[in-house]
Amino acid sequence: MVGMARAATTSDVFNAIAEPQRRQILVLLRAGERPVTELAQELGMTQPGASKHLRVLREVGLVRDRKAGRQRLYGLDARGLQPVHEWTGGFEQFWNASFDRLDAYVQDLKQTRQKE
Amino acid sequence: MVGMARAATTSDVFNAIAEPQRRQILVLLRAGERPVTELAQELGMTQPGASKHLRVLREVGLVRDRKAGRQRLYGLDARGLQPVHEWTGGFEQFWNASFDRLDAYVQDLKQTRQKE
DNA sequence: CCATCATATGCCCATATTGGCATGCGTCAA
DNA sequence: TTGACGCATGCCAATATGGGCATATGATGG
Numbered sequence: 001m002v003g004m005a006r007a008a009t010t011s012d013v014f015n016a017i018a019e020p021q022r023r024q025i026l027v028l029l030r031a032g033e034r035p036v037t038e039l040a041q042e043l044g045m046t047q048p049g050a051s052k053h054l055r056v057l058r059e060v061g062l063v064r065d066r067k068a069g070r071q072r073l074y075g076l077d078a079r080g081l082q083p084v085h086e087w088t089g090g091f092e093q094f095w096n097a098s099f100d101r102l103d104a105y106v107q108d109l110k111q112t113r114q115k116e
Numbered sequence: 117m118v119g120m121a122r123a124a125t126t127s128d129v130f131n132a133i134a135e136p137q138r139r140q141i142l143v144l145l146r147a148g149e150r151p152v153t154e155l156a157q158e159l160g161m162t163q164p165g166a167s168k169h170l171r172v173l174r175e176v177g178l179v180r181d182r183k184a185g186r187q188r189l190y191g192l193d194a195r196g197l198q199p200v201h202e203w204t205g206g207f208e209q210f211w212n213a214s215f216d217r218l219d220a221y222v223q224d225l226k227q228t229r230q231k232e
Numbered sequence: 233c234c235a236t237c238a239t240a241t242g243c244c245c246a247t248a249t250t251g252g253c254a255t256g257c258g259t260c261a262a
Numbered sequence: 263t264t265g266a267c268g269c270a271t272g273c274c275a276a277t278a279t280g281g282g283c284a285t286a287t288g289a290t291g292g
Contacts, residue, residue, distance in 0.1 A: 018131045019279090020130075030210065036238070040176070048239085052241090055241095070236095071237095071239085080205075082208075082273085083203055088197045090146075092198075094193075095281090151268075152268070162251080163268080165252085167269060168251085185268095186267060187266050187269085188269065189266095
């Protein structure tokens with residue numbers, strides 16, 4: 001193996017939600033279970049397209065599916081999003097500090113120049 | 117254009133943090149600014165590799181860089197992570213509800229079977 | 233049993249990546 | 263000025279995707 005591409009999107013949640021349409025699907029599912037075709041329509045994608053995205057979401061555990069007659073209802077299982085929320089939360093203290101740090105840089109630069 | 121792959125990773129934060137090594141870089145930078153080589157060493161990657169990941173992070177605005185002599189110090193700018201935190205936070209109410217919903221499914225199935 | 237509806241898959245194409253290596257470029261020290 | 267150091271890039275190889283289409287699968291209703 002000489003080159004590698006990217007970790008399979010099906011392997012982790014971060015990758016699964018990197019796709020805008022998959023995020024939209026998750027948002028839609030907050031309103032409740034929905035069959036594939038309905039999701040496809042509401043999001044303006046083809047049925048195969050929706051199925052493929054749903055498959056990825058299913059494999060990382062963000063959605064569950066349940067057979068209901070001829071349909072297959074997909075439902076949200078947001079537990080997998082918690083790690084992402086927590087990971088980003090670990091940077092919360094830096095959101096506001098960023099500007100201050102930037103200022104610190106500028107100060108540093110000014111002092112450095114004065115010394116030269 | 118007949119086929120498309122995936123939105124450029126450099127275009128949004130969700131995609132930028134989909135890469136494990138880039139997440140590690142961000143975590144390391146919480147401790148403060150660091151030159152490329154040092155990051156590469158600590159994460160066990162080559163210098164070009166680190167540079168490439170840093171470039172992606174820079175283009176989505178998650179890191180800033182500052183020249184310091186021969187070195188280039190990279191620093192964290194976590195503001196871009198806030199949207200991700202908020203998006204996932206929008207599912208917080210479903211983290212605990214998931215099990216209940218699952219139970220509801222089981223109940224449904226049982227009733228359905230009894231009817232048959 | 234048959235036509236139809238609802239989905240999942242397989243295949244092919246064009247693209248986006250990531251990694252390894254070599255190399256260009258600017259900076260600093262002797 | 264010259265050589266070493268620190269980084270960014272370019273190029274190539276191997277892969278993972280996402281979309282469009284056709285088609286296999288399954289279940290339902292007559």
